[in-house]
Amino acid sequence: MWKWLHPYAKGEATYKLLGAWLPWLSGLAAVLMTVGLVWGLFYAPPDYQQGDSYRIIFIHVPAAMFSMGAYTGMAIAALIALVWQIRTAEWAIAAIAPVGAVLTFVALFTGAVWGKPMWGTWWEWDARLTSELILLFLYIGVLALYYAFNDARTGAKAAAILSLVGVVNVPIIHFSVYWWNSLHQGATITKFEKPSMPPEMLIPLLISIAGFLFLTAALVTQRLRNEILKQELHRPWAQQQLGVEVNHGV
């Protein structure tokens, strides 16, 4: 297996592999998100208690899930970068962090919009909300540290350590609704129990979640490709990709 993995430590091989994946990921993201969101926002039945305003769940839940998922992915990349010193993994941190930060922001924003009619407040200092806000700060901190150093490798490694330190927050967010008496409702979808949602709502939600998964993957893939090109610009294959000659120095 290691023999098979090894070429992907090099930028060029990874760039081409990601290039082959990208159309599939973005195509699936487009189809699933269109189906899931149109179904969810227009055709799913209204909730008996929350009426139509529950429909924001079709954006809120997937964004919140992958704000944590992206962080976990970033932490795994950070571990690979620190343990095996693979540069592609270091660039993956820079590729994932902004996507994750935007997803976190979307989750917080849609949560606030949903909270106003349901709880009567935009913001509540509640465990789930606060820990999600900390997640946003962590993403920003990782990004700030990544770009703070003159030497890009030092910055990447420092950011990798920070993202590993911050990973303790992910389980806190996930379990916050069970550990504390929270205003936030508990999980709707669980692996082991019957979901507390009728199938007419559940199926579009699951489709939307899959759509967000592929959207996140597609965005990260594209960003990682750009990062690889940027870092490898001094190499002939990268210049060939862009069709330009880049002269460093005079």
Add this chain to the structure above:
Amino acid sequence: MNNASTWQLISCIMRRDLAVALRRRSDIINPLLFVVIVVTLFPLAVGPGPDILGRIATGVIWVAALLSALLGSERLFRDDFLDGSLEQLVLLPAPLPALALGKIIVHWLLSGLPLVILAPLCALLLKLPVDAWGVLMLTLLVGTPMLSAMTAVGAALTVSLGRGGALLSLLLLPLFIPLLIFAAAAVESTLVGTSAYGQVLLLAGLMLLTLTLAPLAVAAAIRVSVN
């Protein structure tokens, strides 16, 4: 025998750090004065009524403690980095996380412990009811080692940057939030007359976890910083 020499090395480093720090007392005293001054500002800003002050006292003292931890954080590794002794530390035949733990303990002795002792004065200034003083000191006693450990992680990450100050606060303050929440909750539950042991024990558990894991992160960060 090998084991003994590791212990000797660590205690040697700790004694050296203590000696160096005690020769520059202003570095120890200034963050404490900072806490006292911040605490003094609040009665002037929100009014001296005991009902308001007593309610916000814990929060004010803890926030002042967090900010003063940031102020003193550069002291941890900056001088060692500049004069090259941090590199010598990495080269020592002792596990770097253990040395990092030694440095964290020394830092706590000089920043966290004085803060615990100073807490009753701040509580007095802010008119915190006397019943809650003990719990406030207890939360500081179990919370400040965590502060020192996390500050050490941040300081080690940014030591090779000339201008780490603002970045350091961006990195560390989010990580301090859980500490702040539980410490404030502990004192709050004393004030309303319920037991604070749950929160204090939770804080103590968090402290042990941090003191176990943070030295590893500090060691990795030092290795990155000295290259």
